[in-house]
Amino acid sequence: MQKDTLVFDLLNKELERQRNGIELIASENFTSYQVMQAMGSVPTNKYAEGYPGKRYYGGCEVVDEIESLAIDRLKKIFNASWANVQPHAGAQANVAVFLACLKPGDKILGLDLSMGGHLTHGSPANFSGKNYQALSYGVVKETGLVDYDQLEAIAKKEKPKMIICGASAYSRDWDYKRIRAVADSIGALVMADIAHPAGLIAKGLLNDPFDHCHIVTSTTHKTLRGPRGGIIMLRHDFDNPLGIKDPKGNIRPMSALLDLAVFPGMQGGPLEHVIAAKAVAFGEILTDEFKTYGEQIIKNAQAMAAAFVKRGYNLISNGTDNHLMLIDLRNKNLTGKKAQETLDKAHITLNKNAVPFDDKSPFVTSGIRVGVPAITTRGMKESHMETVVNMIDKMLMDTDNEATINAVKHDVHAFMQQFPLYPELG
Numbered sequence: 001m002q003k004d005t006l007v008f009d010l011l012n013k014e015l016e017r018q019r020n021g022i023e024l025i026a027s028e029n030f031t032s033y034q035v036m037q038a039m040g041s042v043p044t045n046k047y048a049e050g051y052p053g054k055r056y057y058g059g060c061e062v063v064d065e066i067e068s069l070a071i072d073r074l075k076k077i078f079n080a081s082w083a084n085v086q087p088h089a090g091a092q093a094n095v096a097v098f099l100a101c102l103k104p105g106d107k108i109l110g111l112d113l114s115m116g117g118h119l120t121h122g123s124p125a126n127f128s129g130k131n132y133q134a135l136s137y138g139v140v141k142e143t144g145l146v147d148y149d150q151l152e153a154i155a156k157k158e159k160p161k162m163i164i165c166g167a168s169a170y171s172r173d174w175d176y177k178r179i180r181a182v183a184d185s186i187g188a189l190v191m192a193d194i195a196h197p198a199g200l201i202a203k204g205l206l207n208d209p210f211d212h213c214h215i216v217t218s219t220t221h222k223t224l225r226g227p228r229g230g231i232i233m234l235r236h237d238f239d240n241p242l243g244i245k246d247p248k249g250n251i252r253p254m255s256a257l258l259d260l261a262v263f264p265g266m267q268g269g270p271l272e273h274v275i276a277a278k279a280v281a282f283g284e285i286l287t288d289e290f291k292t293y294g295e296q297i298i299k300n301a302q303a304m305a306a307a308f309v310k311r312g313y314n315l316i317s318n319g320t321d322n323h324l325m326l327i328d329l330r331n332k333n334l335t336g337k338k339a340q341e342t343l344d345k346a347h348i349t350l351n352k353n354a355v356p357f358d359d360k361s362p363f364v365t366s367g368i369r370v371g372v373p374a375i376t377t378r379g380m381k382e383s384h385m386e387t388v389v390n391m392i393d394k395m396l397m398d399t400d401n402e403a404t405i406n407a408v409k410h411d412v413h414a415f416m417q418q419f420p421l422y423p424e425l426g
Contacts, residue, residue, distance in 0.1 A: 019421045020413050021347035022388060023378075026196065026324035026371025027168070029225045030378065031281065033424045038280045039227050043272035049263060051086075063272040070275050073282035077202050078210060080233040082255040085278055086262050086270040087230030090195045090219035094120040095127060096232060097191055097215055100254070100261040101241060102161055104131050109155055109188075110164035111146065112136035115356045116316075116326065118168040118193060135160060139356050144317035144326075145172060152182045159186045161241070165213070166193030169353050169369050171301075171320035173197075173206050180212035189214045189241060197322045199223030199373070203291040205298060206322060210235040215254070223297065223323055223373050225290075226281025229274050232258055293376065297323045300372040303382035307389035308370075316355055316367070324371040328355045334396060336365030342399045346408040348392060378419035387415065 018030070031039075043063055049056040052064040052071075067085060074083045087093035102108070108128065110121030115138040119126045122134030135158055137151040155163060163183050165174055176192065183190045192209035198218040200206045209216055216233045220226035240257045263270070284290060301320045308315060308327060316326040329339055336352030343350060354360075355367035372380075375388070391408050398404040 015422065015425060017347070020416055021349055022391075022412055022416065023374035024348065024350040024370050024372070024388075026351075026369050026373070027219075027222050028371075029221055029223070029373045030421060031221075031225060031227060031277070032284060033422055035225075035227055035277045035280045035284075036422075039273055039277035041273050041276060043276050046272050047269045048272050049269045051259060051263070063275075066272060066276050066279060067270070070279035070282060073279060073286060074231060074233065077282060077285050078216070078233055078235070080210065080216075080235050082234045082237055082258075084232045084258060084262055085229075085275050086267070087217075087232065088267060088271060088274075089228065090193070090217060090230045091120050092262075092266060093217040093219075093230035093232050094191075094193060096258060096261040096266050097217060098128065098132065098162075099265050100257040101189055101191075101215070102132060103242070105133055106162070107133045107135060107158055107160035108162045108164060109135045109137065109151070109158070109160040111167050111170070112138045114354050114358060114362075115139050116167045116169040118166065118195070121164045121166070121193065139170075139317075141357055144356060146170070146174070148175060148178050148182075151179065155182050155186055155188065160188055162189045162191055164191050164193060165209070166191075166195065168196060169324070169326050170196075171315075171322060171325050172317050173321045174209070176207055176209045176212040192216045193218070195219040196222055196324065199225060199285065199290070200294050200297065200322055202285055203294045205291075205294050214238065215258070220278050220281060223294070224281060224285060225293075225373070225377065226285075227274050227277035229271070229278055231278075232262070234258075296381065297373055297376045299382050300376050300380060300385055301325065303385040304370065304372060304389060307386050311389065311393050323373050324369060326353060326355060326367055326369055328367050329396075330366050332396065334399070335360060336367050337363070338399060339368050339396055342395050342405075343392065345405045346391070346395055347412050348388075348395065348408075375419075378416075378421060380419065391415075 047057050048060045048063045052068045070085045071083050111117030113123045120128050123129045140147045190213040192213040195218050220229040237253045237255045239251045240254050244252050246252050305319050305325050314328040340352045350370050352365040353367045353369035354365045358366045360366050
């Protein structure tokens with residue numbers, strides 16, 4: 001068979017883009033080479049609808065072992081009693097939880113997308129806002145911190161069936177205990193979507209949602225540094241709130257409903273090659289080295305935040321507890337869109353992002369979101385954050401000067417040579 005040189009030439013171009021640029025998108029990271037090897041391996045050829053020991057196809061004895069290993073490692077990471085590793089992405093994990101716990105039209109309460117929340121937590125453009133009655137809480141304007149008083153007031157007035165905690169652009173830790181107390185007072189479930197901080201939670205560097213939340217979902221990339229995918233976990237199983245019974249008339253446990261919601265409820269055959277890569281990543285997370293990595297993420301994020309503040313940038317909540325920061329650029333007379341497009345020219349990659357109480361559209365935005373997991377994986381330390389922020393500042397303070405753009409791009413490429421990426425690929 002003739003090699004598809006067109007596609008592989010493009011893959012090589014993408015490798016060079018990743019090697020030469022500074023990756024600051026908070027939801028991106030670089031997997032290990034062995035994770036990529038597992039992801040491009042032979043289980044991609046195997047259909048395996050169902051679960052280990054209960055498949056609809058023959059020949060699943062090996063992928064059963066692979067998936068079981070992934071589940072066992074994941075449960076060990078988070079001290080969970082049950083886990084499902086089949087969701088193709090974090091969004092699908094959330095879909096499955098909603099299917100298992102809610103009826104169409106039920107009320108849900110999540111962080112407003114414009115305040116740092118996620119699309120799947122109730123946006124009207126998403127399944128969560130189309131199929132359920134979505135309510136939202138926000139942040140305190142003066143502090144940028146989650147407004148727990150507002151959350152409690154809305155919950156007690158509206159009595160949602162589920163409260164969702166978690167965000168895509170929030171730089172502080174969460175008070176899961178308080179959210180659970182509110183939920184218990186109205187008989188609601190709590191779902192924590194820890195897609196962003198999961199790797200930091202895994203090593204005890206942030207508050208543990210499992211102590212207080214009924215169900216926890218996550219992606220497996222971002223701070224977990226695995227392949228793209230989703231997971232669902234329970235520390236303690238419990239009877240499902242819908243009262244759904246098995247053929248013998250017994251109330252099905254939540255774990256059983258979640259399994260059924262993933263398959264056959266929400267998706268078909270699992271991606272066993274991705275699950276193999278998840279298993280590899282979970283093995284890496286169980287090492288002491290991964291805790292060192294998580295600690296370095298927080299050190300880098302806080303050093304970067306300080307470097308931005310020193311240059312007069314307005315950080316929402318004035319800092320960070322985790323791997324990211326949200327920056328309001330209005331005092332710099334810049335939009336998020338202009339900042340993103342300008343930095344792209346110098347191969348510095350981040351994303352425009354709405355800030356709380358933004359006065360611009362989601363397609364323009366007043367802010368940018370900046371994250372450090374990927375550059376921490378590359379080997380950067382606190383001392384390098386000053387260099388990175390200095391290059392960003394040069395670009396943003398001189399956005400249309402071709403000489404500045406070319407000079408910074410040259411500096412970026414030279415700077416990144418000291419942080420090799422995938423030497424195995426030549």
